[in-house]
Amino acid sequence: MSQMMIQKKMSQIVDENNNLVSSMAQMSPAAATSQVRMTSQQSVQSQMLRSPSVQSLNRTSSQQSLAQGRSSQQSVGSRVGALGGHVTEDEDEGEEEFFQDVDILQNFGINVADIKKLKSVGLCTIKGVQMTTRRKMTQIKGFSEAKVDKIKEACTKISNDNSFLTAAQVAEKRKHVFKITTGSAELDKILGGGIESMAITEAFGEFRTGKTQLSHTLSITAQLPDESKGYSGGKVIYVDSENTFRPERLRPIAARFNLEDECALENVLYTRSFNSEHQMELLDMVAGLFHQEAGIFKLLIIDSAIALFRVDFSGRGELADRQQKLAQYMARLQRLSEEFNVAVFITNQMTSDPGATMSFQADPKKPVGGNIMAHASTTRISLRKGRAETRIAKIYDSPDMPEAEAMFAITNGGVTDAKD
Numbered sequence: 001m002s003q004m005m006i007q008k009k010m011s012q013i014v015d016e017n018n019n020l021v022s023s024m025a026q027m028s029p030a031a032a033t034s035q036v037r038m039t040s041q042q043s044v045q046s047q048m049l050r051s052p053s054v055q056s057l058n059r060t061s062s063q064q065s066l067a068q069g070r071s072s073q074q075s076v077g078s079r080v081g082a083l084g085g086h087v088t089e090d091e092d093e094g095e096e097e098f099f100q101d102v103d104i105l106q107n108f109g110i111n112v113a114d115i116k117k118l119k120s121v122g123l124c125t126i127k128g129v130q131m132t133t134r135r136k137m138t139q140i141k142g143f144s145e146a147k148v149d150k151i152k153e154a155c156t157k158i159s160n161d162n163s164f165l166t167a168a169q170v171a172e173k174r175k176h177v178f179k180i181t182t183g184s185a186e187l188d189k190i191l192g193g194g195i196e197s198m199a200i201t202e203a204f205g206e207f208r209t210g211k212t213q214l215s216h217t218l219s220i221t222a223q224l225p226d227e228s229k230g231y232s233g234g235k236v237i238y239v240d241s242e243n244t245f246r247p248e249r250l251r252p253i254a255a256r257f258n259l260e261d262e263c264a265l266e267n268v269l270y271t272r273s274f275n276s277e278h279q280m281e282l283l284d285m286v287a288g289l290f291h292q293e294a295g296i297f298k299l300l301i302i303d304s305a306i307a308l309f310r311v312d313f314s315g316r317g318e319l320a321d322r323q324q325k326l327a328q329y330m331a332r333l334q335r336l337s338e339e340f341n342v343a344v345f346i347t348n349q350m351t352s353d354p355g356a357t358m359s360f361q362a363d364p365k366k367p368v369g370g371n372i373m374a375h376a377s378t379t380r381i382s383l384r385k386g387r388a389e390t391r392i393a394k395i396y397d398s399p400d401m402p403e404a405e406a407m408f409a410i411t412n413g414g415v416t417d418a419k420d
């Protein structure tokens with residue numbers, strides 16, 4: 001990359017960073033008050049969110065930190081060389097093709113101010129705009145129906161999207177899909193290799209069944225490159241609604257996989273969600289981050305996805321509202337996973353089913369969220385406690401894997417196979 005190109009890229013990113021910050025400032029009044037309530041914690045959190053984008057003013061530097069994280073992994077020495085600042089042109093172009101920036105809209109008569117507005121609500125790519133409804137877009141300040149139509153039309157032209165693909169084309173597209181290991185070969189096996197990108201994987205189970213431990217383990221394993229599968233490894237965003245994220249837990253897990261722990265921790269971006277609205281708004285920022293460092297983020301974790309929705313909509317009368325909001329949230333997660341080719345891993349709680357005693361069900365408990373969650377998650381894993389540190393995972397629902405069980409163990413080094 002020439003000096004000029006780097007400078008251009010840097011100023012672009014600085015610009016986008018300002019955007020992201022101003023988008024926080026433009027949040028709805030309700031969100032704004034909730035932000036005020038959170039003062040000190042919130043400012044720490046927004047700093048945390050912001051700092052990586054400042055640190056990684058260019059893509060090369062963030063790739064360097066990824067590479068450093070792997071420096072102790074001698075087996076991937078060549079890979080490190082490839083990632084350590086010398087991104088090959090091919091790799092760069094591949095990403096460019098996957099992520100079509102909304103900036104291209106300028107060539108189709110859309111002005112810069114409107115493009116900025118799109119970005120401020122997390123619509124940073126052409127695909128992202130295409131996946132958003134016209135109705136939703138007319139809610140953006142200053143966006144008339146005519147303007148939205150014009151933008152939509154331009155996107156159709158740019159993406160050259162002929163809505164129907166042949167199965168062969170779909171297969172070609174799915175070559176981008178990667179899988180992240182869970183740390184347990186047995187669990188990977190029933191998942192068909194691990195947690196898949198462009199999809200939502202949901203793990204549900206009672207307390208202590210390992211949902212949070214699995215989230216911590218994935219935060220590390222997502223960083224591991226796997227040359228045999230052409231997976232480069234990448235950064236992680238961790239959204240925590242229960243305040244159970246423990247960075248210290250990541251150290252022994254990183255050590256188990258021969259990652260330098262300081263760098264491994266640098267590659268996990270953490271944020272706390274405080275209520276269901278805030279959790280939804282965070283996705284705009286997540287989209288901004290995914291876009292800023294195109295191709296660098298590989299995994300988005302939401303632990304737990306639904307807990308705050310249960311708190312905010314508690315009465316029976318609010319159930320319909322809750323389900324509607326939850327459906328919107330899940331749809332947004334699904335779109336993000338496809339738009340940026342990342343894996344989304346969410347955790348879910350269990351509830352006792354009042355109707356179960358009547359129906360002689362073997363397991364009277366079921367995951368929260370009803371049909372909405374059932375349909376929105378691509379793959380569902382149910383977790384239950386086994387003896388001592390062992391846990392049993394069962395594929396509850398998957399588009400391409402049979403119902404099967406696997407035993408794994410929770411150790412200081414994270415999720416692993418159970419010793420027999």
Ligand SMILES: Nc1ncnc2c1ncn2[C@@H]1O[C@H](COP(=O)(O)OP(=O)(O)OP(=O)(O)O)[C@@H](O)[C@H]1O
Pocket residue numbers: 205206207208209210211212213214244389410411412413
């Ligand atoms: N360092 C560690 N080494 C071994 N086991 C650990 C370690 N830290 C936690 N555990 C085990 O992990 C289990 C807790 O799992 P986890 O926190 O993932 O549950 P969870 O499914 O997220 O529960 P909840 O619904 O309460 O959030 C406990 O049984 C605990 O003993």
Ligand SMILES: [Mg+2]
Pocket residue numbers: 211212213242244303
């Ligand atoms: Mg937990």
